[in-house]
Amino acid sequence: ATQEIEKAPHAVRRRVVLFPLPFQGHLSPMLQLAELLRARGLAVTVLHTDFNAPDPARHPELAFVSIHEALPHEATSPDADIVAQLLALNSGCEAPFREALASLLLLREDVACVVVDGQWYAALGAAGALGVPVLALRTDSAATFGSLLAFPRLRDAGYVPIKEERRDDELVPELEPLRVRDLIRIDGSDVDALRGFIARVADAVRASASGVLLNSFDAIEAPELARIEKELSCPAFAVGPLHRMCPGPAPAEHGLHVPDRRCLAWLDAHPPRSVLYVSLGSVARVDRGVFEEMAWGLAGSGVPFLWVVRPGSVRGGGADELPNGLDEGFRSRGKVVAWAPQLEVLAHEAVGAFWTHCGWNSTLEGVCAGVPMLAQPCFADQTVNARYVTHRWGVGLEVGDVIDRARVAARVRMVMAGEEGDRARERARQLKLQADQCVAASFALDNLVQYVLSL
Ligand code: UDX
Secondary structure, eight states, X not given: OHHHHHHSOGGGOOEEXXXXXXXXXXXXXHHHHHHHHHHTTOEEEXXXXXXXXXXXXXXXXXXXXXXXXXXXXXXXXXXXXXXXXXXXXXXXXXXXXXXHHHHHHHHOSOEEEEEEETTOHHHHXXXXXXXXXXXXXXXXXXXXXXXXXXXXXXXXXXXXXXOOGGGTTOBOGGXXXXXXXXXXXXXXXXXXXXXXXHHHHHHHHHHHEXXXXXXXXXXXXXXXXXXXXXXXXXXXXXXXXXXXXXXSSOGGGGXXXXXXXXXXXXXXXXXXXOEEEEEOTTTOOEEHHHHHHHHHHHHHHTOOEEEEOOTTOEESTTTTOOOTTOOHHHHHHEEEESSOOHHHHHHSTTEEEEEEOOOHHHHHHHHHHTOOEEEOOOXXXXXXXXXXXXXXXXXXXXXXXSXXXXXXXXXXXXXXXXXXXXXXXXXXXXXXXXXXXHHHHOOHHHHHHHHHHHO
């Protein structure tokens, strides 16, 4: 296969092969990128796992090829430790990905490059070994990616793993405004396994990537993007916000879940900026106790709310059932759905604020919609994103470390109608304008296409 590619004349290499990580927060930006590249004249083949496979019917102009992997239970179980899951996915998919890509390269002479999710360290190496240029798409922020690249230095400086809790509030010198407590961490995961995973990701990018794509943009992360450029010896393209750049099907349609669209009519019946939208994304799970405090806090706030309670997202007895005893007021003021058409919800004028776990997609979507946020980071990069929401951009407030009903009610009222909420709303409005300008002016995707064609 390698010889075939070397012989292929550059002019006919016009296809990009994409390989998304099979989770909602990763599939969406990769498929948005796919549509954007297709709209710019490139042919696109999506290699994908059978696990959480995307729906080809939603993307009639893209080609889809399964790698037909066979995965162990821990790679696909929602109960699996996330680091163990990522390690198992990487090792389980390496050979099937390599074989699928090699077959494709034999079949087609037009492949310009492969774009793999940045967490697919094994696929980065496998594509590199086949001699085809490979780019990594980071679906997290530039700040997060920068902190991963800096991990060995952070370890040497004693910031990770942190041994002294009193250092939690220290600013991390090269990563301000991040404090030690904001650095990526995964509760319950083995620290060595997390460190090993991060090292593999960073090493694979450094060893194999011909470029890095980031779902971010200058107005929100200019210094962080510049730092990454300096740190890597390959080019970095800030191609975000991808969901706003995308001309294709509404990004919500890339979903693995079916959105309950009836909530849009429910929102129609509410005055502007009166409803709090609550969603903790596609992966995070909360303990039953936290879930109950969220419910009672919403009840106590008196604020109308649209709450996504994803099936399986509550750990412990009683699962996702609302607690007994919530009054009629709570039930008539609120709507609970299993999955919402989030982009349309955020764009709805009835939505006054967004209580979010600060996954990077949700954070970008909130920023681009211009709504103030209430930040409740759960794990991984969400603490990084929450810090940017509250302290770098000033577009949101923290719920706080301890989720109790009185605090929740107070924070909900504050973000919806308090002075701090008003300040965050004004900042959110300004940041949305900057995002709009960035989308209108951005040449990053055109630059990327030129780069792809030059490979
Ligand atoms: C995971 C990680 O947890 C996160 O930290 C990382 O940045 C990406 O992967 P996830 O829970 O999927 O995040 O959150 P996020 O990145 O915010 O993506 C969730 C996506 O699902 C968003 O695009 C959002 O619009 C969509 N969504 C969520 C819906 O369409 N409807 C819903 O009801 C909830």
